[in-house]
Amino acid sequence: MLPERTDVLVVGAGPTGLAVAATLAGHGVTATVVDRLATPPVTSRAAVVHAGTLEVLDRIGVAAPLAARGLPSRRFTVRERDRVLLTVPFDRLPSRYPYALLVSQAETEAVLADRLAALGGRVLRPYELTGLDLDGGGATATFAGGEKVRTRWVVGADGMRSPVRELAGIDFGGPTDPGESFLLADIRVDSALPRDQVNLFLAPRGPLVWAPLPDGTVRVVASVPDAPREPQARHFQDLLDERGPARRPDRVTDVRWSSRFRIHHRIAGTYRSGPVLLAGDAAHVHSPAGGQGMNLGLRDGVALGDTLAAVLAGGPDALLDGYAAARRPLAEEVLGFAAGLTRLTAVPPATRPLRDLLLRGASVLPPVRQRLAVRLAGFEPTGR
Template sequence: MSLPATTRVAIVGAGPTGLTLALTLAEAGVDFVLLDRQAEGANTSRAAVVHARTLEVLDELDPATCAELVRRGTAVTRFRIRDGADPLATVDFDGLPTAHSYALMVPQDQTEAVLLGRLHALGHEVHRPYEVTAVSQDAAGVTLTTATGETLRAAYAVGADGMHSTVREAAGIGFTGSAYGESFVLADVTMAWTPGPREVSLTFGAAGLTVVAPLPGGRYRVVATVDDAPAEPGLPLVQALLDARAPGQATVTDVVWSSRFRVHHRVADHYRAGRLLLAGDAAHVHSPAGGQGMNTGIQDGHALGRALSRALAAAPTTATALDEALDAYEATRRPVALRVVALTDRMTRIATTRNPALRAVRNTLLPLLARVPALNKRLATELAELNYR
């Protein structure tokens, strides 16, 4: 699609965060342009869980869209923690105060496809491939320049363009935090898995953290910490990891897709600098433990869409009302990111400790704590992100 000359809101990045922001603006009747540097959307699974609070947000945006996503996914109500083959604790999602008392396992490409389908139904498209290489702002608006030299003028620009955000760099906003030492293996596999497809399994071990989660179509997602993972982990490596960390429980027959990545835990110092705003991975990145990343980003997109709609409605009235509407976005969402980063960091460090004494304490305390109903429900509520309503 050709790039228009002007718009009210320019959204850089058409992942789940950018798509949700676009949908929220579309529903409010706010003009926007959604750009992405990729020629097409995601065709790999990447993030694979949609939590209860995110489903509530999507339900609010459009019940049919939420229903379609649920139809494409697998609902799981149990989160099991093990050390090797030994169960330590079970966290139950059923019974939570929500219409979606489960974790929905669904590949990210399906989540994006459902959101994009709704965007098309509302008469909008993603402008591809447009790589934004420069962003500048002045008192009247923002100018975005693409790699091809084309420009787009907007009242506001949102960086939903990931950890290496061009918009965040242009805004001069710091990204405080650091990286974990380990790399992560990510693989979607077909396999015989003894615990079966009705739970997400988080396995501790001296060699590192391993997560196995069911996906639609009989597949499983495997996430594992490895000191130095290869770029494309193959079947022998995935099988060896599971043999070492979950002995006798897995027989892998095929690796459908695999990757490696390194994880940072960082939060942007601010979510707004004048007319530039941040959402999703441009604003926060963290460990995949608990599957919080995409969920927090989708909720950012919805909250920012509402804030921008209020701000643009207030603009003809007073500048103060406009600033208050936009500042409320950071005031609401940045504390959520800080809390998510703290939670996932604790989970990762507890799971990956190699100190024998700490492991013994962990393995003794976890079963006791998990049997306390109030604590079990509290952890389930936190993982489901229902505390962020």
């Protein structure tokens, strides 16, 4: 049952919302966390947690149990069919977690939910937000069943179609074109590719990401001109035949889960509007290249939880303006980085030899490899 009043209402119990709530709970603040789904999703969706994010999650007691459930990836490679164009090793990262952790988003959410429960919190389901009345003292949230909750602060962690953002009237600027179309799946595949690294295949028709998961499946994400409504094994086999290894082709033996989605590169006009605060996909969406989206959202969540706790402990509300001012530029950087990885595929045929030469050159320069590893790992400036 929903409370009549709460200091913090977190809408959305995905990774970002759970990170906000667990961080607050660690400071002794109990947030009210709601989600419109009756049960948590069990599909993998996002599948990598980077070292910089693990360092942040370590502060709230989540990194170690999460690492125990994942598969460490020691390197990231960029390929064109059988040719390795660039290798980015993670073993020299300035971190206790010198790898990219390959782990299902469902597992990430489960570990965060366990941590929240251990600190006395829980998620209330299913509650769908339908109204949000803002005033000088906070907000009144209305739900589909007619329930109302009075709150001082509302956190929109409810995804790229965020009702919180829309009800608060916050702009989510971006192009009016249909956006990039993607297919994704967890597949079982006979493959000669190493099971300890993530591969980004560059191909004329778009990139393909190949990432192993701890249960023996492989996460495949590919940009496509028009994703089919119900992706089948043959669609992923066709993609691997077109973009994957050629000398020893992959063979799909089973599709455990598949989906499609369409993405614009967008960022909210502001992360704060009065008592409303945004984090995660509610604030920014972009290409999945580089696996940066959920990671940025998790770091948003911990930063916002710390800031809200400081305000509730007597700090000035202006601290939340600092959160908004600090996090938005980080999202802009990530959007640019993800777009740059995507553009590696889209270069004209005449300039691909130059692209490949530059990538191979970067691969043999340790300082360049290290800079790329740190960038992929998601380390952020201190204080943000």
